Amino acid sequence: TKLHANAEESSDDVTDPPKVEEKIGGHGGLSTDSDVVHRESESMSKKTLRSNAEKFEFQAEVSRLMDIIINSLYSNKDIFLRELISNASDALDKIRFLALTDKDVLGEGDTAKLEIQIKLDKAKKILSIRDRGIGMTKEDLIKNLGTIAKSGTSAFVEKMQSSGDLNLIGQFGVGFYSAYLVADYIEVISKHNDDSQYVWESKANGKFAVSEDTWNEPLGRGTEIRLHLRDEAGEYLEESKLKELVKRYSEFINFPISLWASKEVETEVPVEEDESADEETETTSTEEEKEEDAEEEDGEKKQKTKKVKETVYEWELLNDVKAIWLRSPKEVTEEEYTKFYHSLSKDFTDEKPMAWSHFNAEGDVEFKAVLYVPPKAPHDLYESYYNSNKANLKLYVRRVFISDEFDELLPKYLSFLKGLVDSDTLPLNVSREMLQQHSSLKTIKKKLIRKALDMIRKLAEEDPDEIHDDEKKDVEKSGENDEKKGQYTKFWNEFGKSVKLGIIEDAANRNRLAKLLRFETTKSDGKLTSLDQYIKRMKKSQKDIFYITGSSKEQLEKSPFLERLIKKGYEVIFFTDPVDEYLMQYLMDYEDKKFQNVSKEGLKVGKDSKDKELKEAFKELTKWWKGNLASENVDDVKISNRLADTPCVVVTSKFGWSANMERIMQSQTLSDANKQAYMRGKRVLEINPRHPIIKELKDRIASDPEDESVKETAQLMYQTALIESGFILTDPKDFAARIYNSVKSGLNISPDAVADEEIEAAEEPETSEATETKSDDLAGGLNIEAEPVEQQEENTKDEL
Numbered sequence: 001t002k003l004h005a006n007a008e009e010s011s012d013d014v015t016d017p018p019k020v021e022e023k024i025g026g027h028g029g030l031s032t033d034s035d036v037v038h039r040e041s042e043s044m045s046k047k048t049l050r051s052n053a054e055k056f057e058f059q060a061e062v063s064r065l066m067d068i069i070i071n072s073l074y075s076n077k078d079i080f081l082r083e084l085i086s087n088a089s090d091a092l093d094k095i096r097f098l099a100l101t102d103k104d105v106l107g108e109g110d111t112a113k114l115e116i117q118i119k120l121d122k123a124k125k126i127l128s129i130r131d132r133g134i135g136m137t138k139e140d141l142i143k144n145l146g147t148i149a150k151s152g153t154s155a156f157v158e159k160m161q162s163s164g165d166l167n168l169i170g171q172f173g174v175g176f177y178s179a180y181l182v183a184d185y186i187e188v189i190s191k192h193n194d195d196s197q198y199v200w201e202s203k204a205n206g207k208f209a210v211s212e213d214t215w216n217e218p219l220g221r222g223t224e225i226r227l228h229l230r231d232e233a234g235e236y237l238e239e240s241k242l243k244e245l246v247k248r249y250s251e252f253i254n255f256p257i258s259l260w261a262s263k264e265v266e267t268e269v270p271v272e273e274d275e276s277a278d279e280e281t282e283t284t285s286t287e288e289e290k291e292e293d294a295e296e297e298d299g300e301k302k303q304k305t306k307k308v309k310e311t312v313y314e315w316e317l318l319n320d321v322k323a324i325w326l327r328s329p330k331e332v333t334e335e336e337y338t339k340f341y342h343s344l345s346k347d348f349t350d351e352k353p354m355a356w357s358h359f360n361a362e363g364d365v366e367f368k369a370v371l372y373v374p375p376k377a378p379h380d381l382y383e384s385y386y387n388s389n390k391a392n393l394k395l396y397v398r399r400v401f402i403s404d405e406f407d408e409l410l411p412k413y414l415s416f417l418k419g420l421v422d423s424d425t426l427p428l429n430v431s432r433e434m435l436q437q438h439s440s441l442k443t444i445k446k447k448l449i450r451k452a453l454d455m456i457r458k459l460a461e462e463d464p465d466e467i468h469d470d471e472k473k474d475v476e477k478s479g480e481n482d483e484k485k486g487q488y489t490k491f492w493n494e495f496g497k498s499v500k501l502g503i504i505e506d507a508a509n510r511n512r513l514a515k516l517l518r519f520e521t522t523k524s525d526g527k528l529t530s531l532d533q534y535i536k537r538m539k540k541s542q543k544d545i546f547y548i549t550g551s552s553k554e555q556l557e558k559s560p561f562l563e564r565l566i567k568k569g570y571e572v573i574f575f576t577d578p579v580d581e582y583l584m585q586y587l588m589d590y591e592d593k594k595f596q597n598v599s600k601e602g603l604k605v606g607k608d609s610k611d612k613e614l615k616e617a618f619k620e621l622t623k624w625w626k627g628n629l630a631s632e633n634v635d636d637v638k639i640s641n642r643l644a645d646t647p648c649v650v651v652t653s654k655f656g657w658s659a660n661m662e663r664i665m666q667s668q669t670l671s672d673a674n675k676q677a678y679m680r681g682k683r684v685l686e687i688n689p690r691h692p693i694i695k696e697l698k699d700r701i702a703s704d705p706e707d708e709s710v711k712e713t714a715q716l717m718y719q720t721a722l723i724e725s726g727f728i729l730t731d732p733k734d735f736a737a738r739i740y741n742s743v744k745s746g747l748n749i750s751p752d753a754v755a756d757e758e759i760e761a762a763e764e765p766e767t768s769e770a771t772e773t774k775s776d777d778l779a780g781g782l783n784i785e786a787e788p789v790e791q792q793e794e795n796t797k798d799e800l
């Protein structure tokens with residue numbers, strides 16, 4: 001919000017110009033040897049500054065953020081320097097990138113030097129950080145530093161309120177404001193090629209001011225941030241402190257960072273004739289200040305000189321700019337990789353990346369790359385997955401930073417990786433758009449994916465927890481890998497969904513990705529298992545990989561679909577993430593084994609010798625039942641091979657949706673009813689011929705196929721099976737009414753009995769209870785003695 005175009009009448013002190021006696025030394029004459037003392041800037045009358053100043057209010061979220069920073073008790077205030085240097089480096093990257101296609105943007109002389117300079121003014125308590133980057137126009141200053149809140153602002157404010165950890169500020173894109181941890185007044189002087197030089201200033205009191213700069217030294221191009229340090233931040237005026245900080249935080253900045261540092265030097269000064277006598281005794285007593293008798297050989301007399309110590313200032317380079325990725329992987333230490341990760345990801349917590357891969361690709365397309373698996377997934381990794389263009393790899397071409405928004409380098413599902421690619425093959429002097437279409441990008445992408453998947457596979461291979469009991473005897477591993485214990489489970493919990501999305505999206509790497517899959521099974525005992533382990537444990541005769549989908553493992557464990565499989569010792573995979581339903585539409589087979597959803601048609605678990613016989617014996621019932629279910633979208637009624645204790649289940653056709661998928665689709669807000677009807681799998685009612693209810697039904701049908709009470713019971717059986725098989729009933733009222741009728745009969749109440757008028761009807765049992773006790777109630781309705789299900793007779797035993 002612009003407050004005053006002309007602030008002359010305002011009494012607010014924000015835009016007070018630097019008074020003549022408060023003037024701040026600029027960076028003028030940066031590279032000249034004579035720059036021993038700060039050159040004072042030209043004085044400027046109060047009137048001129050004020051008439052140019054415009055005042056603005058910070059956007060509300062930014063104001064809140066600044067309040068939090070200013071009042072923070074956070075002890076690690078050092079981070080501000082890292083943030084400002086990182087901004088300076090970004091600005092330098094931007095101008096260097098523009099210079100690829102237009103050399104003139106760099107300017108001439110010192111202005112063309114891509115560097116960062118830090119200067120201290122102890123007397124005035126000012127710390128300034130200056131870069132020769134792209135700079136900011138007046139509009140940029142107003143937008144970037146105050147009026148446009150970034151999306152990360154409120155996320156960061158929220159995070160601060162819960163954790164208080166300011167260290168993460170850079171990740172939220174609001175790093176600049178961390179400068180208010182140490183300063184109570186900040187000036188940002190900036191010169192962009194497209195505009196004049198401007199000064200932004202704020203005392204963080206909700207307002208800031210911007211004015212055209214007519215009093216400071218011209219910057220040429222770039223930005224100087226002047227921090228007027230708070231009293232308690234005096235340590236940042238110590239050269240040693242700044243050197244230490246730059247070393248610690250900015251060692252991977254690829255531009256030279258120099259400090260205007262003091263240095264003791266010895267210089268020869270002439271000895272005044274009249275004092276030479278006194279000096280003589282003094283200087284001979286100390287070795288350093290030895291007086292020299294400057295008698296020339298030819299005997300000509302010269303003026304006497306002496307050496308004295310003097311403090312001079314000069315630019316001292318603080319960082320070694322040899323990029324880590326250009327070094328040989330053998331030479332880079334683990335600590336250096338970790339630190340480089342922190343600087344790349346702006347994640348300065350103590351956590352180490354889970355894994356990294358540093359390699360050099362040679363051949364037609366040459367590039368160097370470092371890839372990292374972060375220790376944690378960002379909070380919004382899967383939010384708007386398909387719409388966001390998050391790329392986490394930085395692209396360099398021959399050491400020049402090109403972009404960190406280049407999403408052609410990695411597929412979406414690997415966008416959780418961080419790192420960089422530096423290519424020697426890509427051309428330097430073309431626009432980003434041209435680069436995006438360059439043919440070698442495809443090769444780079446392909447290699448990066450391979451390397452990334454290898455890195456993840458190794459993470460699993462090195463994890464001792466991944467070696468299961470059945471393999472332990474072969475692989476005797478001692479405690480050497482303790483540090484890596486559990487690392488793959490950690491990876492899986494953070495990024496498992498990405499592997500699944502990869503299987504869906506990347507057909508070329510489907511098998512590699514499937515190897516990385518982990519899941520729980522009926523036999524995994526709370527641990528995660530892989531497909532390879534599953535296959536190792538498969539029964540000899542087992543052809544397919546069995547799985548079941550649902551909303552939780554607890555719910556699935558009780559599923560009737562598993563009854564017989566578990567009894568016979570088969571292992572079944574539990575898929576409980578909604579994405580698994582999609583995953584299994586793409587993952588058809590693995591190592592020549594097909595996947596079989598055990599709640600769908602097509603399950604083969606060996607033949608029962610009585611199959612044919614049973615089919616024949618129940619023919620009448622199945623035919624009758626199919627006829628009765630004609631209006632229910634039921635394709636068929638069949639004898640089941642998956643049931644042990646449950647009378648019947650409803651299975652779906654192989655290529656339609658499973659019950660779980662129907663449930664997922666129904667819960668989606670914008671789901672399309674037509675598509676739902678189309679995709680809904682055809683249903684088959686499968687009956688258990690050994691179950692007493694089914695046997696009784698068979699007998700009743702044989703004696704009277706028109707018996708209404710049997711029809712009623714059959715319908716109730718079907719609805720109950722739907723629920724137990726994971727479907728959502730379309731008409732729960734109808735189901736409830738049938739249950740109540742059955743209960744009435746169980747309690748010997750007349751079917752015509754109705755509730756008394758004016759009397760609360762809450763005496764009837766609730767539906768859910770009724771559902772739980774269904775089998776017994778139904779048995780009661782059919783007057784069957786509660787008897788166990790007949791033992792299954794099989795002569796095929798276990799050789800299925």
Ligand SMILES: Nc1ncnc2c1ncn2[C@@H]1O[C@H](COP(=O)(O)OP(=O)(O)OP(=O)(O)O)[C@@H](O)[C@H]1O
Nearest residue numbers: 087088091135136144170171173174175176177223
């Ligand atoms: N030295 C600078 N030169 C040019 N522009 C700058 C400079 N410092 C900040 N900016 C501009 O101000 C914006 C806000 O800076 P801020 O540090 O708050 O966020 P950021 O740089 O986008 O994110 P991060 O702090 O994570 O680097 C930047 O995006 C950039 O456009």
